Amino acid sequence: xxxxxxxxxxxxxxxxxxADQQRFYEARRSEYERADGQLATVTTLLLLLAAAAGVLGxxxxxxxxxxxxVIAAAxxxxxxxxxxxxxxIGFEENARLYKAADLALDPLRGPLxxxxxxxxxxxxxxxxxxEILQSxxxxxxxxxxxxxxxxxxxxxxxxxxxxADADG
Amino acid sequence: MTRQVRARRRRRLPAxxxxxxxxxxxxxxSIVPTEAKTRFGDLREDxxxxxxxxxxxxxxxxxxxxxxxNRHRRQQLLLVAAGSLGAVxxxxxxxxxxxxxxxxxxSLVAVLSAVFAQQVQHGQALPRYLDERAKAERLRSVxxxxxxxxxxxQGPNRRQRLREDVAALVSEKAS
Numbered sequence: 001x002x003x004x005x006x007x008x009x010x011x012x013x014x015x016x017x018x019a020d021q022q023r024f025y026e027a028r029r030s031e032y033e034r035a036d037g038q039l040a041t042v043t044t045l046l047l048l049l050a051a052a053a054g055v056l057g058x059x060x061x062x063x064x065x066x067x068x069x070v071i072a073a074a075x076x077x078x079x080x081x082x083x084x085x086x087x088x089i090g091f092e093e094n095a096r097l098y099k100a101a102d103l104a105l106d107p108l109r110g111p112l113x114x115x116x117x118x119x120x121x122x123x124x125x126x127x128x129x130x131e132i133l134q135s136x137x138x139x140x141x142x143x144x145x146x147x148x149x150x151x152x153x154x155x156x157x158x159x160x161x162x163x164a165d166a167d168g
Numbered sequence: 169m170t171r172q173v174r175a176r177r178r179r180r181l182p183a184x185x186x187x188x189x190x191x192x193x194x195x196x197x198s199i200v201p202t203e204a205k206t207r208f209g210d211l212r213e214d215x216x217x218x219x220x221x222x223x224x225x226x227x228x229x230x231x232x233x234x235x236x237x238n239r240h241r242r243q244q245l246l247l248v249a250a251g252s253l254g255a256v257x258x259x260x261x262x263x264x265x266x267x268x269x270x271x272x273x274x275s276l277v278a279v280l281s282a283v284f285a286q287q288v289q290h291g292q293a294l295p296r297y298l299d300e301r302a303k304a305e306r307l308r309s310v311x312x313x314x315x316x317x318x319x320x321x322q323g324p325n326r327r328q329r330l331r332e333d334v335a336a337l338v339s340e341k342a343s
Contacts, residue, residue, distance in 0.1 A: 005210065009316045012208050016200045017312045035183035042184065066263030073259035077252030082184075084248040088241060089187050126316055130309050137305050141298050148244060148294050 007116035010125075014112040018105050018129060025102035032095035039086045043079045050075035090143045097143070101136040105129060189242045194234035196227055199311050214315050221331055222311055225338050229304040236297035243288045250281040306337055 050072040057068025086092075108129050111121040178186055185191060205212050254277050261270035314321045314330050321329060 008208055008210050012204070012211060013312060013316050016204060020200075031183045031186065035186070038182055038184040064263070066259075070256065070259040070263050074256045077255045080255075081245075081248050081252050085184075085245065088244050122316060123318060126313065126318055130313070133305070133309065137302065141302070144294070144298065148240070 006119045006122060010112045010116045010122045013122065013126060014109060018109055021133065022102050022105055025098040029095045029098040029102065032091040036086065036091040036095065039082060039091060042082050046075045046079035046082065050079070087147050090147050093143050094140065097136060097139055101132055104132045189238035192238065194231050194238070197230055199223060199226060199308055211315060217327060218311055218314060222307055222334050225334055226304055226307040229300045229307060233297055233300035233304055236293050236300060240293040240297050243293060247281060247285060247288065250277055253277055303337055307334065310334065
């Protein structure tokens with residue numbers, strides 16, 4: 001079995017563990033931030049429509065008050081569904097989480113580029129990077145449980161990953 | 169439809185809808201691209217060993233996690249949609265004084281939602297999703313730790329140790 005040089009190991013880890021993961025975080029963060037903005041627009045529009053239906057219903061324009069009430073209820077229900085979808089995925093919270101993890105990984109690329117042959121610093125980078133990634137997974141799991149608890153009763157849920165997993 | 173075509177189509181959708189279960193079917197992902205073996209020739213032996221012992225387990229956990237994730241999202245969306253439908257039917261009933269069907273339909277939706285909520289609780293899609301995702305991420309972590317030869321994966325028994333670790337991880341159950 002060949003014994004690879006430290007520099008090769010460092011380059012491998014830097015390219016496929018750190019840089020790849022950062023690309024993933026960046027893509028997801030950008031998608032979730034856009035989704036969060038779209039969600040706010042859609043929800044606002046639906047609630048404005050519901051409010052308009054309420055006003056038109058009071059004045060009984062074009063149709064009866066009761067039918068305007070149905071339209072207002074439908075718009076509000078759609079707004080509630082859209083908001084629940086946003087809570088379920090956690091667009092805003094996860095975008096923040098991905099940004100934090102991405103930023104935390106940044107300084108770890110330095111030692112791999114500056115001292116590619118230094119095995120000690122490679123191992124330090126590996127330990128720190130795996131801690132950061134494990135912590136991101138745990139926080140993401142906690143968020144998921146919280147968001148689901150808002151929709152269905154809490155007894156349906158299991159422990160978060162960091163509770164299920166003793167070591168990383 | 170290939171994975172690339174699906175991914176391209178998904179990118180064209182509004183970001184808000186991209187994660188809908190219907191639009192994001194499970195796809196197999198790799199830990200490192202195949203070109204890694206040619207780019208890092210000295211690591212080829214390790215990468216091939218991992219392809220044989222770890223990657224198939226990772227793929228299995230990853231696919232299971234994606235399936236359970238979609239199931240969980242589908243269930244939650246259905247429950248929310250049922251609630252919204254109930255609100256609309258209530259308003260329709262108020263609008264139609266003489267009709268009985270909106271009220272009956274509302275009762276039906278409410279009963280079906282209650283039964284479905286019970287099924288969701290017993291179905292355990294969320295715990296399974298979290299469990300499989302955690303396993304997949306830990307297998308990914310072990311993959312890299314093995315390649316860079318952290319203390320645990322040094323010495324003559326490193327392959328055996330990896331086999332044992334992978335087996336322990338895969339058979340582990342969330343407590």
